Amino acid sequence: MTGMQYVITLPGDYDMDIIRKRVKENGNKTDGFPGLKYKCYLIREKGMDGFEQAYAPLYLWDQEEGMNQFLFGGYYDQIIKSFGWQQVNIGVPLFAEFDNQFLNSRYVMEITGSISPELSLSNVPRKIRLMTESKEEITGQVCIYNPDKWKYSVFLFMKERPQIQEGCRIYQILHISEGRSR
Template sequence: MQAMQYKIGLPEDYDMTIIKNRVGQNGHKTDQFEDLLFKAYLVTEKASGSLANSYCPLYIWKQTEGMNKFIFGGFYDNIIQSFGWQQIEIGVTALVNLSDSFPKSRYMLETYHDILPQVSLTRLDFNQSLGKNEVGKVIIYNPEKWKYVVLTFFEEPPATVESDKQLYTLLHLSLGK
């Protein structure tokens, strides 16, 4: 499985209801999209305590063909037309652990980690079970950057968020076929 995300930074005074309305009107269009495991329509809002306003859709693809269809089949053109040319981050999934309650996700916590030089990578263990109140966990790595990210999904926001983590609000969750 592959992961794909583009992070669109928005101005400090951006009216985030524009994004919320956009997702409300169009989010369903990726429901049942070919080869999509899920798409999380994520935002951060300065007014809600985040450092910045952003729109950061996250896709987990079961197969490359669906991702290629989305990027090159005209669907991504909507992002280009609305927000300009965006850098798409691509990663490989090391873990996808989704509970039966995953479709109720409303928040995602993002934590980045470095993969430091070492003699053997066999000690790197990405197997993680779900913790209390967690409804999903995805780990994505990028060997080009030697980093990995742990994405943890919740129905309710976690009580505390450390300063090295980013909490997103999930506006809509599209599940694939």
């Protein structure tokens, strides 16, 4: 599995209904996409979810061929045409768990951190999981790490809006596409 996300920061006065309309009209185009496990269409609204506005789709790919088809087969071209060239962040899931209510999730809390140099990394997964134990009712959780940068993001999926916490980002989920694996 591979995690992928690009975060498009939008001006503070950007009408987020434009993104809502875009997802409403086009979100289902990734339903059943080959090699995709899930695509979560995420937004942040200034004042409601934090200090900035953003469109930040999060992808979980079961097969790299699907990710390659998406990026190089013309699908990603719509992002380039609409928002310009974006940095696509790639990472490896450390854990990914979804319950039967996952597709009903409406919010995501992202917790980011760094993996510090240690003589043994064997306790890192346990340390990261401890951060998620006391969180609100979650319908899924994914930890994506990048050993090139030794950074990680934990995404906690919820049906109810979580409280904004220091060091966390809150996203609204506009749509979740469930892909098709081989």
